[in-house]
Amino acid sequence: MTAASEPLLTRTDHGLYCAQGDFFVDPWRAVDQAVITHAHADHLAWGCRRYLASRECLPIARRRLQPGAEVGHLEYGQTIDIGGVKISLHPAGHIRGSAQVRLERSGQVWVVSGDYKIEPDPTCTPFEPVRCHVFISECTFGLPIYRWPEPIQVFQEILAWWQSNQQAGRASLLLGYSLGKAQRLLAGLAATSGSAEGANLPGPIYIHGAIEPLNDAYREGGFVLPHTRRVAEAEKGTDWSRALILAPPSAHGTPWTRRLGAHSTAQASGWMRIRGTRRRRAIDRGFVLSDHVDWPGLLSAIDATAAETVLLTHGYTAAVVRWLQEQGRDAHALATRYQGEHDDAEELIPALDVQPKPDNQLHGDSASPAGKVT
Template sequence: MRTKKEYLIRYKDGNLYCELADIWIDPSKPVKKALITHAHFDHFTFGCEEYISTKETAILLKERVGDNIKIKTFEYGEEFKINGINISFHPSGHILGSSQIRFIFAEEKWLISGDFKLQKDQTCKQYEIVKTDYLISECTFGLPIFKWDESNKIANDISKWITNSPEKTSLLFCYSLGKAQRLLNEISQTNFKGNIYSHGSIHKMNNSYRKLGIDIKDTIKIENKKKIDELKGSLILLPPSLSKGSYLKNFKNIQTAFASGWMSIRALRKRSGYDKGFAISDHADWDGILEVVKKSEAKNVFFHHGDSEALSKYLLEKESINVLLFSK
């Protein structure tokens, strides 16, 4: 039995773990049973006996890693039981299929935020406010210097960036799942009407999104030996892993940019080595995190993924919200 001091969910070997259900959340090493919040690779590992996720996450995962995994799926809001614990997925607004996970046991509610954002994103379901007693939240951008602009403003900046240099090929680096599709969706609503190419890994995810009913602009899959003139004035979406190394030699007369929340800081922009940075993120900014903490009505909050020291101190001083620390 669980004693008073033991939390329903705790940190074990660097991962979130619920002992009562013997289930792990986004584990980084193979386990028996894994709940997966979304299909990014830093939240997934091969070799688990069974995965449980939303339907969309399962489809995206299989597109990325093949059909060889056993995934059980549930709809958003649909409750299922493991060892007497009621578990359900709720939209987290991070990418298509991303979810928060709620646990209810003996009238005690726990909520794992997963990666989340509150900003509008037409390529996935809007974040849903879920009430809880215990909240485990990510805090990737847990400082007040992080405040996002509306994504259509960023898209307009990107459009201007491309059209201001018509003689150049504009390479925009972004994560291939989620960020790329959101950008495509936004850019297609701007004044930029030129060609858009995307790298194979992004192209594949675009198709998956379309199959799941999301409206994504048609892009041309980038081939390595495109004629240079053909690419002038067009936009090419590439995964960040290709920004270093010889891949860029395939192009001539380029300008590069990186789309990430970190790009709101000048020093990080300069250090990144890209010509330009667009501060757009699929994570919540400072105000977003505070809003979720407040609206969830959680009395106890844990943070992970990020530097939580300042955020915790602020919540305690200003909102009298108690932030707990996992013993890792």
């Protein structure tokens, strides 16, 4: 592996580090210079001195970072040079502003995928394969059981579910991540019903307070989302039975949902492909809609890079590595702290308070995820 002799990126305690350019890609802790792929919390560490992101990412990143954070930006495909390393960002199709980071030095090209997907998504620029020598790919859904249905079909199912709830006189509570999934749902449902502004939707859409600032960020970046209202601003005595209420997964089962009265709960996530995931969370309906690449997409994306070496990060790393190796590829696991798409609201689960034992604490530290979830 020629790339390994002079790696452009190495894994440090703080994240993936480019020594030649003295910057990090998606660091886990505060560093001097951070090139970020997108604004989900496991890729966007707080407190860095300087950030570099895509222009589309800018309004979102600003809302999620400390006030006054210095954020530089690049157009997709635009190249800058830091310490002799050429850096450019290329669309990853994950959420608005998401990018793959391409690094080039002395004829060696490395690409960090960040999170990505291949399926069409009106809220972001479509994924573009980038040829490289070393491809660092996520593999959140890196098993052949994960194959996504056509998004249009999923949006039609969601609209049908909403309408049948209306007929049954109950509200429709739809759970999805505040950043990315929520906006994709809004845009997708509006477009599928025939009007990007949402004129043809079956009823009003209300959103949880956590989603509002991100909707604003999308709108500020010039993206059209259908009209939404905050649940907290609804008048007393609002009849929720015709409404779709969009909330983050962590709202599931909380007292917040009581105001909705009789309602059906659905979640839009790649994990909903598995029946057990939905049932474990006591979700009435699961819609298979992911912002991550599925198994066929992962394999085709890797092929399209023509990479000599593939490093797999968060997800079913071992399985994908083994599969690629069996296909004759040079593939390895790369331990990171990215979390991909969480299957449920684990952030709400307090850790089990076992009798403290010093040696036990040590064991968990370096291997456990950072604990911050979008």
